[in-house]
Amino acid sequence: MAETVFSASSGASNAVCEVEKSLKRGSSDIGWEFGLLADPTNLDKLKCKLCGKVVSGGIYRIKQHIAHIKGNVAPCPKSSDDDKAKCKSALEEAKIKKRKKDRHKEEVKEEVQRIEVEGSRKKPHVLGHINKFASSIDVNSLMEGSKKMQQQNTNDVLWKQRTYIVHQYLAQWVYEACVPFHAIDNDSFEKFVEAVGQFGPDYRPPNQYQLREPLLKEEVEKTQKSLKKQEEEWSVNGCSILTTVWTDCKTKSVMNLCINCKEGTTFISSKETSKEAHTGKYIFEYVDKCIEDIGSQNVIQVVMDNVTNNMEAREMLKLKRPNVFWTSCSSYTLNLMLQEIGNQPKFKIIIEKAKALTIFIYAHHKTLALMRKFTKERDIVRPGVTKFATSFLTLQSLMEKKNELKTMVISDAWDQCRHSKSKKGKAAYSTTLSMNFWNGVTLCLKVLAPLVKVFRLVEGNKKPSMGFLYGELQEAKEEIKGTFKYQEVNYHPILEIIDAKARDTLDSPLHLGAYLLNPYYFFKDQSIQYDPRVMEGIFTCVEKFFPDDFEVQNIVINVELLKYKKKEGAFGRGMAEVGCAKNDDNYDPVGWWSIYGNSVPKLQRMAIKILSLTTSSSVCEKNWNSFEEIHTKKMNKLDATRLNNLVYVQFNAKLINKRKMEIERGVDVLLASEASKAQRWIVDGGDEGFEPELTCGMVGEASRTDDSVISGLEPKRSFRNVEVRELYEDDFVSDEDTEGDGDNEDFEFDSDIERDLEGYGEEELEG
Numbered sequence: 093m094a095e096t097v098f099s100a101s102s103g104a105s106n107a108v109c110e111v112e113k114s115l116k117r118g119s120s121d122i123g124w125e126f127g128l129l130a131d132p133t134n135l136d137k138l139k140c141k142l143c144g145k146v147v148s149g150g151i152y153r154i155k156q157h158i159a160h161i162k163g164n165v166a167p168c169p170k171s172s173d174d175d176k177a178k179c180k181s182a183l184e185e186a187k188i189k190k191r192k193k194d195r196h197k198e199e200v201k202e203e204v205q206r207i208e209v210e211g212s213r214k215k216p217h218v219l220g221h222i223n224k225f226a227s228s229i230d231v232n233s234l235m236e237g238s239k240k241m242q243q244q245n246t247n248d249v250l251w252k253q254r255t256y257i258v259h260q261y262l263a264q265w266v267y268e269a270c271v272p273f274h275a276i277d278n279d280s281f282e283k284f285v286e287a288v289g290q291f292g293p294d295y296r297p298p299n300q301y302q303l304r305e306p307l308l309k310e311e312v313e314k315t316q317k318s319l320k321k322q323e324e325e326w327s328v329n330g331c332s333i334l335t336t337v338w339t340d341c342k343t344k345s346v347m348n349l350c351i352n353c354k355e356g357t358t359f360i361s362s363k364e365t366s367k368e369a370h371t372g373k374y375i376f377e378y379v380d381k382c383i384e385d386i387g388s389q390n391v392i393q394v395v396m397d398n399v400t401n402n403m404e405a406r407e408m409l410k411l412k413r414p415n416v417f418w419t420s421c422s423s424y425t426l427n428l429m430l431q432e433i434g435n436q437p438k439f440k441i442i443i444e445k446a447k448a449l450t451i452f453i454y455a456h457h458k459t460l461a462l463m464r465k466f467t468k469e470r471d472i473v474r475p476g477v478t479k480f481a482t483s484f485l486t487l488q489s490l491m492e493k494k495n496e497l498k499t500m501v502i503s504d505a506w507d508q509c510r511h512s513k514s515k516k517g518k519a520a521y522s523t524t525l526s527m528n529f530w531n532g533v534t535l536c537l538k539v540l541a542p543l544v545k546v547f548r549l550v551e552g553n554k555k556p557s558m559g560f561l562y563g564e565l566q567e568a569k570e571e572i573k574g575t576f577k578y579q580e581v582n583y584h585p586i587l588e589i590i591d592a593k594a595r596d597t598l599d600s601p602l603h604l605g606a607y608l609l610n611p612y613y614f615f616k617d618q619s620i621q622y623d624p625r626v627m628e629g630i631f632t633c634v635e636k637f638f639p640d641d642f643e644v645q646n647i648v649i650n651v652e653l654l655k656y657k658k659k660e661g662a663f664g665r666g667m668a669e670v671g672c673a674k675n676d677d678n679y680d681p682v683g684w685w686s687i688y689g690n691s692v693p694k695l696q697r698m699a700i701k702i703l704s705l706t707t708s709s710s711v712c713e714k715n716w717n718s719f720e721e722i723h724t725k726k727m728n729k730l731d732a733t734r735l736n737n738l739v740y741v742q743f744n745a746k747l748i749n750k751r752k753m754e755i756e757r758g759v760d761v762l763l764a765s766e767a768s769k770a771q772r773w774i775v776d777g778g779d780e781g782f783e784p785e786l787t788c789g790m791v792g793e794a795s796r797t798d799d800s801v802i803s804g805l806e807p808k809r810s811f812r813n814v815e816v817r818e819l820y821e822d823d824f825v826s827d828e829d830t831e832g833d834g835d836n837e838d839f840e841f842d843s844d845i846e847r848d849l850e851g852y853g854e855e856e857l858e859g
Contacts, residue, residue, distance in 0.1 A: 122182045126168075126175065127154035142170040152186075155179040278749060304734065311741050319744065325353040329682075330392040330701045333382055334709035336421075337370055345370065348712040349382055352395075354556055354682065354704040356751050357711050359743040361736065372404020379405065383413065392701060393417035395709040397424050398597050415636045420597035422550040422561055423710035429593040430480045430543055433586055439539070442532035443483055445523050446490055447773055452520045454774040456511050466500040467493050474763065475770035477551070481762040482770045484544050487533050497524050538575045539586065542568035544762070550708040552761040553751040558705035559681045561598060562607040565590070601636075602702060604629025609656075609699040610681045611672035621657050637698045644694060652692035662688040711747065 127138040130146045138154050139146050147153045147165050159179035160167035171179075266273070275281060288295050298307060325331070331353040337345060347363045347370075360382065375396075383391050394409065396402045398420040406418040434443060450473050453459045463472060472493055474485035490497070500506055501524045511517045523529050546564045550557045569587055576582035604626045607613055614620055621627065631649070638644040656663055668688045672679065681703045689696030764770075 121151055122178055123151035123155045123158075126158050126171075126179070127151060140168055142175075143168050152183075155183050159183060278745075279752075280745070308734065308737055308741070312737050315741050315744050318748070319358050322351075322353055322355045322358050325355045326351065326386060326390045329354060329704045331386070331390055332706055333379060333391055333394045334706070334712045335375075335379060335394070335396055336709055336712040337375075347375075347378060349378070350709075350712045350747075351382075351386065352706045352711070356553065357706075357747050359740060359747060362739050362743075370401055372401045372408060375401060375405040376408040380409065380412065383416065388413060388416070391416055392705060393419050393602060395419050395421055395706065397421050397709075415639050417600065417602050417636065419600050419602055419707065421709040422557070422598055422707040423547070424708075425593055425597045426543065426547045426550065427478050427480060429590055430484075430540060430547065432589050432593070433540065433543070434480060434483060434536075436585065438532070439536050442529065442536055443487070445529055446487055446533065448516070449490075449520050449523050450486065450773045451776050452511075452516045455776065456509075458509050459511055462500055462503075462505055462509065463497070465505075466496045466503075472497070473770050473773045476762050477764050477769065479769050479772070481544075481547070482764075482773060484537075484540055485762060486770070486773055487536055491530070491533050491537060494530060501525065535575075539572055542571040543590070548761055550706075551710060554677060555680065556682070556704050557707045558602060559606045559610040559703040560675070561707045562603045563610060563613040565594060565598060598707075599625070601629040601632035602705065603707070605633040606702050606705070609685075609702060611668070611684055612675050612679065612681065614657075615659075615669055615672055618657075633698065633702065637701070638694070648694050648698065652695035655692055656689075656695065661691045663691075 126141050128141060129135065130137040130139040136150055137146055137148055138151065140154060140157060142158070145157065145166070145168065147157055149164065153165050156163075156179075157165045157168050158171045159176050160171070161180070161183070168175075265271070266276075331351050334350040334352055334357070335348060337347045345364065349360045349362075351358045351360055363378070379394055391413075394406075394416060396405075396418070409416060409418060434440065453463050453472070464470070470493065472486065472489050474482065474489045476482035476485050501512075501521050506512050506521075509517075512521060546561065546568055549560055549564060569590060572586055573583045608620055608626050608630055630653070634645050634648050638648065655661060659668075662668060665688070668684075671684055671687070672681070682700050685696050685699045685703065689699060
């Protein structure tokens with residue numbers, strides 16, 4: 093039965109809401125809680141909601157007004173202490189962010205070695221009006237060898253004009269060479285621009301030979317030098333070997349190997365192994381050689397997926413190196429966990445309805461333009477690093493823009509759009525105005541958010557995840573129980589999936605030992621020590637860290653561990669408890685043990701090594717694109733050494749930049765820079781033309797079967813002939829002529845499964 097969506101009174105209230113929203117910017121800035129645009133056409137003048145004062149200077153000035161910061165604006169007489177604190181905090185955060193950004197720019201400049209020209213340098217010429225006629229930028233004349241110009245330095249209109257001309261030449265090169273737009277965000281590009289600016293007008297780029305040979309070799313050496321700190325960490329606190337295997341639709345296989353420690357991840361090598369069988373013996377030999385090269389005493393664990401050929405390699409490794417742990421990739425396991433939960437009927441129908449809504453909007457120029465108009469140019473689809481990450485982030489985005497989407501579908505512009513009369517248009521209208529749909533989205537987010545939080549933890553680089561994975565998974569399960577008000581009939585199927593996927597993968601001795609040795613969990617819940625599985629994990633860790641030394645094992649278990657469990661000595665100090673009370677970005681269990689664990693040196697050493705470990709090998713997968721970009725037909729003439737050098741430099745640079753962006757700029761690790769994993773949310777049948785999310789698990793299954801299984805991994809259409817549609821792409825082929833008007837078609841608004849969600853109202857879920 094169709095919902096009665098709007099009465100006359102609700103229509104009036106929505107009209108008021110629409111007017112109010114037109115006076116606000118599409119921003120999450122705290123200042124918009126206290127201010128509105130005084131005039132929609134003037135973004136500089138805002139009106140205080142509390143006292144009605146109109147101020148100039150934008151939202152920043154409103155926050156100063158509310159916070160009673162003198163100098164630029166009169167204080168608001170009606171702002172409370174809580175209002176002042178909010179705005180002061182926001183202003184301070186903005187200052188800190190700006191200082192960090194300015195500091196980063198200065199650091200980039202300082203890294204560029206200043207070029208000293210022989211003799212005295214003339215003072216830079218200052219631009220004036222005569223420069224309109226005397227010194228315009230003309231690249232063609234420079235290339236013909238005409239008189240070169242000096243670097244200019246001015247801040248007037250002419251400087252902006254000349255800067256824009258330079259931008260045009262840069263843009264031309266970017267477009268012609270197919271350089272990704274996000275490449276200009278790299279620090280290396282900023283350094284290049286700074287170096288050229290300091291050099292002056294006589295700079296000439298290197299030739300192809302210089303790029304292929306001497307410059308590449310120098311960059312390899314420079315990369316190795318920059319990773320020296322990580323190599324030193326391997327011998328101090330140990331490291332993890334990460335490896336994955338990937339096979340594309342042409343059955344070309346690449347095996348990647350990285351080494352991770354607390355200081356970050358180092359890419360070691362990529363091997364194209366298309367002609368080799370991925371047997372357990374082959375994988376074992378590849379991993380074992382790496383262990384030999386970096387020193388077996390430095391390797392604590394190998395992280396791979398839990399598939400048959402890897403298990404064969406694990407058994408061989410156990411025989412030769414019994415003290416090296418073998419753990420399953422947590423990112424892979426969590427992704428499978430999330431996918432299976434998302435496939436449950438009550439969640440799947442909501443995801444499918446949301447997908448149908450976004451596909452309809454992105455399918456037509458007019459509906460896409462309307463959406464961007466009402467959301468202030470913000471897209472509703474957010475591409476993630478995996479398909480399920482895209483689903484979660486897009487549901488989150490839809491919920492954030494719920495009011496804007498509702499306003500859009502009841503607007504005259506929507507009603508006048510002929511696509512809204514089609515069957516899919518009516519479905520989109522129904523979905524957007526359905527309370528059951530939005531309750532379902534809320535339920536999906538509430539159930540999945542705790543697991544997505546764990547997924548972010550293992551995918552990120554802010555802190556080693558071994559000390560947190562098991563504990564966060566237990567807390568996620570408790571949150572899910574709370575979402576269903578502890579009604580077992582509702583939460584049991586979900587927890588059953590979590591436990592099944594985590595069994596023998598996310599509960600290894602290292603995971604369990606790290607859970608006990610992380611004081612954040614143990615000091616909060618000392619009953620952990622009475623869990624037999626946790627204690628068995630600790631015993632196994634002690635035996636492997638101190639092999640064939642019964643005396644040391646006895647000291648660690650029967651003396652030092654008891655001191656930790658009883659909070660004796662430094663462990664019992666108030667500062668020790670305060671230091672591990674809050675699990676935020678500043679909390680570091682490794683640092684905690686280095687401060688308070690000195691009375692138990694052997695246990696301290698083991699705890700620091702365990703808590704410095706990662707749990708995921710997903711970082712190894714990130715060089716698939718690097719390898720494919722370099723290993724093209726045009727570059728197949730490169731010898732193996734040069735090819736490996738290119739991959740080594742490029743992938744390690746990506747790892748370093750990714751870690752820097754996550755730590756310094758707070759970039760969401762689940763967001764992707766391109767939309768290949770979002771195709772099913774913006775194109776009808778978008779999954780059909782693209783490769784599945786291949787993992788070494790799938791490859792492992794394929795490697796021990798016949799070719800028919802491998803061919804099953806291929807996309808339904810040739811991958812080379814399918815273009816990825818990006819979110820900001822405007823020149824796509826619209827579906828304008830593919831649907832009829834459908835004016836006389838009946839449409840059923842709500843399904844029976846949707847009604848199952850009625851018990852989970854938005855107000856209840858948000859509480």
